[in-house]
Amino acid sequence: MTPGLTAVAWDGDAVLYLDQRWLPNEARYERARSADDVAEAIASLAVRGAPCIGVFGAYGVALLRRTIADDAEFRRAAQRVRAARPTAVNLGWAVDRVLAAADPLQEARAIHDEQIAIDDAIASYGLELIRKGARVLTHCNTGPLATAGGGTALGVIIAAQRGGKKPRVFLGETRPLLQGSRLNYLELEAAGVDAVLIVDSAAAVAMREHRIDLVIVGADRIARNGDTANKVGTYALAILAAHHGIPFYVAAPRSTFDFSIAGGADIPIEERSAEEVVSFRGQRVAPDGAAAYNPAFDVTPGHLITAFVTECGIVRPPYGDSISDLELRPLVLPAHR
Numbered sequence: 531m532t533p534g535l536t537a538v539a540w541d542g543d544a545v546l547y548l549d550q551r552w553l554p555n556e557a558r559y560e561r562a563r564s565a566d567d568v569a570e571a572i573a574s575l576a577v578r579g580a581p582c583i584g585v586f587g588a589y590g591v592a593l594l595r596r597t598i599a600d601d602a603e604f605r606r607a608a609q610r611v612r613a614a615r616p617t618a619v620n621l622g623w624a625v626d627r628v629l630a631a632a633d634p635l636q637e638a639r640a641i642h643d644e645q646i647a648i649d650d651a652i653a654s655y656g657l658e659l660i661r662k663g664a665r666v667l668t669h670c671n672t673g674p675l676a677t678a679g680g681g682t683a684l685g686v687i688i689a690a691q692r693g694g695k696k697p698r699v700f701l702g703e704t705r706p707l708l709q710g711s712r713l714n715y716l717e718l719e720a721a722g723v724d725a726v727l728i729v730d731s732a733a734a735v736a737m738r739e740h741r742i743d744l745v746i747v748g749a750d751r752i753a754r755n756g757d758t759a760n761k762v763g764t765y766a767l768a769i770l771a772a773h774h775g776i777p778f779y780v781a782a783p784r785s786t787f788d789f790s791i792a793g794g795a796d797i798p799i800e801e802r803s804a805e806e807v808v809s810f811r812g813q814r815v816a817p818d819g820a821a822a823y824n825p826a827f828d829v830t831p832g833h834l835i836t837a838f839v840t841e842c843g844i845v846r847p848p849y850g851d852s853i854s855d856l857e858l859r860p861l862v863l864p865a866h867r
Contacts, residue, residue: 537678538577538586540639545589549576550675554716562586565594565607572614572621575707579676580750580786581645584620586678587611588638591628596635605629616798617759617827618750619788642678648783649679651841656686656746656781659839660695664743667700667736670761671709672748672781673717682781683746684714686839688721699723700740702730704761706806706824730763737774745771746839749782756832756849757794758782762825768834780830781839789857794829802826 535557539546544561545568552558560576562568568590571577577586591608598604612625624641631637660666666687673684681688690697699718704710711727718725728736736742745767751759758764758780771778791797804822809815816822838845842859845852 535675537579537582537675538589538642540589540592540635543593545586545593547571547577547586548675550578550713551576553675553712562590562593564597565590565610568593568611569614572611578709579671579678580618580620580748581649581677581679581682581783582675583615583618584624584785585638585642585645587614587621588624588628588641589635591625592634592638595628615800617800618786620750620783620785623785645677645783646679648785648841649677649681649685652682652781652783652839653680653685653689655841655843656683656779656839657689657693657695658844659744659746659777659779659837660686660690660697661743662695664690664695664697665700665740666697667702667733667742667745667767667776668714669702669710669730669745669747669764669767670704671713671717673714675713675717676748681717682748682783682839683779684717686746686781687718687723691721691723697723699725700728700733700736700742701725702728702733702763702767704763705730706810709761733767734770737770737776742771742774742776744777744779746779746781749780749786750827751797752780752782752787752838752853753791753793753797753832754787754789754850754853755793756835756838756847756853757797758830758832758835759794759797759799759827760830762828765828765830765834768830772834777836778830778834779837779839780835784840784842784856787853787856789853794831797827797829799829800826 544563549558673681701710701714807822
């Protein structure tokens with residue numbers, strides 16, 4: 531985790547979470563005690579990042595099982611948590627695992643422990659993709675705050691730094707909520723990584739002028755053909771990377787692959803409030819009555835993705851075969867550090 535910061539944790543009669551909306555200015559912790567608390571924390575992006583909301587949702591359902599005696603009421607409450615955000619597949623996957631478990635809290639803790647080990651494995655496999663002194667571009671937050679472990683794409687970058695490769699990282703602000711500038715920069719700075727913040731629209735010129743070696747991002751849902759939903763703006767980066775001949779990687783755990791859907795057209799895309807675009811933290815940045823289109827995610831076609839970095843290794847095209855193989859592959863993880 532980022533030094534001094536814990537994304538989520540079990541806290542006896544509640545689920546403790548870091549309200550990421552206040553970062554980097556304030557580390558404010560809250561305690562979720564009800565289905566409404568858990569669902570609202572996810573929907574409002576107080577807790578965010580596909581693997582992290584999976585862990586948080588798992589703990590939340592374990593808490594509900596302890597506090598709601600009636601089975602029908604418990605199931606309704608659990609489904610409210612499951613539906614809090616539609617695009618990230620990890621949330622539904624984690625909630626379903628806890629619902630099926632004999633001991634919900636033990637299962638939630640297992641999901642959290644597995645995520646930490648998974649992130650370590652992703653970082654280890656991803657190291658081979660980053661040469662010494664590489665210039666890396668990334669988008670949105672994929673570090674410990676987004677996974678409740680060591681991070682996916684940012685975890686690979688941080689591992690490269692720890693391994694002496696000293697990458698230089700260009701990171702977009704990630705509008706409209708600035709997860710890149712507020713969260714990514716915080717985590718990279720804490721890890722001692724040389725980080726350069728750019729506005730999202732400067733990605734093309736950064737690729738051209740700064741000779742970017744690779745792009746690496748995370749994911750919220752991946753279809754069987756490799757089509758990948760991630761923070762809006764990812765699709766544009768993949769197109770730019772293809773134009774400039776730059777490899778484009780996606781780092782994600784196997785739980786982010788939705789083996790039930792054939793392609794990106796089947797991925798539900800969350801559209802969020804126009805207020806996130808026309809104002810920021812209460813300050814109006816557009817005229818009253820301005821219309822706004824605010825999809826939280828976009829879908830990058832699999833043919834634009836060079837490879838996926840998973841806890842099972844590097845997954846390369848043709849994705850129709852390799853992702854099907856990933857579904858069947860047995861998973862053996864080392865104990866987390």
